[in-house]
Amino acid sequence: SxxxxxxxxxxxxxxxxxxxxxxxxxxxxxxxxxxxxxxxxxxxxxxxxxxxxxxxxxxxxxxxxxxxxxxxxxxxxxxxxxxxxxxxxxAGRIQEQGVRYTLAITSRQDMNREVVKTDCATARIPELDFEIPAFTQKGVLTTIEGIIDRAVAGLEQDQPIRRVTDEEVASKIDEFIGKLKQLKEVHSPFTFIIDDPSGNSFVENPHAPQKDDALVVTHYRRTPQQAAMLGLEVMGSCCSVVSPLHVLQFNTNCPECNAPANTNMKLVQIPHFKEVIIMATNCDSCGHRTNEVKSGGAIEPQGTRITLQITDPSDMTRDILKSETCSVEIPELEFELGMGALGGKFTTLEGLLKDIRDLVERNPFTLGDSSTPGKTEKLQEFIGKLNEIIEGKTKAHFIMDDPAGNSYLQNVYAPEEDPELKVERYERTFEQNEDLGLNDMKTEGYESEGASGR
Missing domain, CATH: 2.20.25.420 (ZPR1, zinc finger domain)
Known part of the structure; x- marks a missing residue:
């Protein structure tokens, strides 16, 4: 950091x-x-x-x-x-989805959490009905206490003039400033929310790589209004069809050095599963390579929870399709990777575990110069245990939970049942349907509306 x-x-x-x-x-x-x-x-x-x-x-x-x-x-x-x-x-690229961080602040230590807030992000404290709108502050790398201090400084800036021109308004602002300052002492719990349509804001999880029960991270699709606010072109409906016999190629920029590069896209049929779209980018300037997987089908009627008991080093060679809506859990390590992290991946179990290890090592709030010695030792111990699982020295459970039902873990005994693999189907909750945009989706009545419009 x-x-x-x-x-x-x-x-x-x-x-x-x-x-x-x-x-x-x-x-x-x-x-x-x-x-x-x-x-x-x-x-x-x-x-x-x-x-x-x-x-x-x-x-x-x-x-x-x-x-x-x-x-x-x-x-x-x-x-x-x-x-x-x-x-x-x-200066980086705008992410594919927006992100919303909801943090329940219950102690003075929570005020020291590192925060990356871009200029297009909105910060809110619902208990005070307080909001810092997008594009009213420049992007900052600070703490939650620092964001409150900046808000207090902004409110106090014109107070001397207000006390002369409108004493009543000035007294109300003074009262509100007092409430903001009291928040820093955390006498009572409150909620801090950062909503960033660009997806480039971040709130530290001090318990990483373990799950933080006080922090909820939600990835969502931008509305047309949010896309226009970010200066993105609102794309119309796509009428082209991806052929499974051809590799499509289109121009893009390298995510590492931003140099012009080509992205290849192909439709692939996974045996005993469904069709997926694989996109791969290779940069000739810096040599960076990346690949991403998108589901080629619709959202399934039910969610899927896949549990694999890792008992043998050969399990590391199993093929995995992890969609962007899938979360990953390893109970033995008390580790959970949230939905949206690492994006869509088509790889092996070993490859996905190595990507998780690299993600933890690259996070500046965990092993960077912002970390504390105790946290660093804890994370080094976690990485050591993860390496033992990758090398086949330790048995563990690997769990994939995908509300969209578009993730896959290879059954090496197919079409027979795999004794180490358990696949469960479940009904999605209202919150999961909300994250997938299904609650507002309308699929009936289009023909009648079209006929009346004509």
Whole structure:
């Protein structure tokens, strides 16, 4: 992660190439922060101070933080009036789905949770009927207490003028500011919500990789209004059909270095299951490769829960299709991977477990410089146990829960029953149907409406 103190000091980091040739020589424009880059400095630009209207210095640092994609850190300092300002802007791609973090704050320690809030995210505290609308604040890497402090500072900014022009409004704002400050002491529980249609915000889970009962992460499809707010083109209905005999290719950008790349897409029939669409991207510039799987069929009438008892190293070679709506659980490790994490994958059990291990290791809030020694030891122990499962030294249960019913785990005894594999069908809850967008979906009456319209 990126320490706040380092931002204010103008921390050492990769410089911005001055030309396309320099960018090519340096590799990716957004480079990860590293102790090896100590001699390089951020780009410095002379700019106007909006406090005293004299010239100050803005420092720009283009970097890549693991798990958060690329960001631009800008820090302004004025030597004349000592005014300073720090902002973070997301430079990465907008995610396929929006994300909503709902945190039940019950202790003073919860106020220290790290938060990445982009400028298009909305922050809410329902108990106070308080909301920070999208695009009213710049993106920040801070804590929950820091977000409340910024809100208090914003409300206090014009209070001297209000006390002169409208004393009644000023007194009400003072009262509300007092309530916000009392929240930081956590005398009573309250709820903190961050809703980001771009999907690039984040709230720390201090118990990772274990599940955090106080934190609910919900991924959702953007509405047309939210897509327009983000400047995304609202796509119309797709009339083309993907043929299972052909590989379609279309232009895209590499998710790592943002260079032009090609994505291949093919329809594949999985034996004893259904059709899926596999998309693979290969970047010639940086060598990055990625693949993603989408279900080629409809949402199943029932959800699917698949339980595999890992008893032999050969279980690691089983094929797995994990859809983007599937969550993964390993009870022996008290580990749960939420819906939407890692996206859709078509791989082996070994490959998926290694992806989970890499996801934990790349998270800066778990093993980065924001982590505490106790947390680091705990996570290293978790990774050691996970490696033992991957190597076949430890038996464990592997559980996949997909409300959409579009995930698959290979039955090596097919078409006979697998003694180590258990597949359960269940009725979805209202909340699961809401996450899948089924509660608002209308499939009846279109012909009559069309006839009346004509």
């Amino acid at each position: 990126l320490p706040a103190a380092a931002i204010h000091r103008g921390a050492p980091g990769p410089s911005v190439p001055e030309s396309p040739g320099a960018a090519a020589a340096a590799g990716s424009l957004f480079r990860p922060l590293s102790a090896e880059d100590g001699e390089q400095r951020p780009a410095e630009i002379e700019s106007l101070c909006m406090n005293c209207f004299r010239n100050g210095v803005t420092r720009l640092l283009l970097t890549r933080i693991p798990f958060f994609k690329e960001i631009i850190v800008s820090s302004f300092a004025c030597d004349s009036c000592s005014w300073s300002n720090t902002e973070i802007q997301s």
